[in-house]
Amino acid sequence: KIRLMSCDATVETDDELDPAEVDRSYKFELGGGGGTSFCPVFERLADEHEGPSVLIYFTDLMGTFPEEPPRYPVIWVATTALEAPFGQVIRYADLRSGRDADDSGGRGHGRRRPR
Numbered sequence: 001k002i003r004l005m006s007c008d009a010t011v012e013t014d015d016e017l018d019p020a021e022v023d024r025s026y027k028f029e030l031g032g033g034g035g036t037s038f039c040p041v042f043e044r045l046a047d048e049h050e051g052p053s054v055l056i057y058f059t060d061l062m063g064t065f066p067e068e069p070p071r072y073p074v075i076w077v078a079t080t081a082l083e084a085p086f087g088q089v090i091r092y093a094d095l096r097s098g099r100d101a102d103d104s105g106g107r108g109h110g111r112r113r114p115r
Helices: 039-046 092-097
Strands: 002-007 011-017 055-059 074-078 088-091
Touching: 002 039, 011 039, 039 055, 074 092, 088 092
Parallel strands: 055 074, 074 088
Antiparallel strands: 002 011
16 A cells, blocks of 8 residues: 655645555645654654555655654655755655666765754
């Protein structure tokens, strides 16, 4: 299954989808905007018995990160050149251009953004 969430200071949307049943008519509504904290998504997933096999987070990387990385892999698809304190960072521009993410320098082990 695929789970789609949108988050700013709180989780605004949380939808579970069966990929076999989703068609082009599905509309994902983005909620919130501004005041980003990545923590609510990680907190919600931590409250569940079984976490995801991977979390793919689309973001500009401007926000508050959890103090500790989760036990599952995190891939940050970033629209900026900022780094994340854990996980792998892939540049959205590289995905659109077809460049290999390993060539982009986005390894995700950079500095933690100030709070």
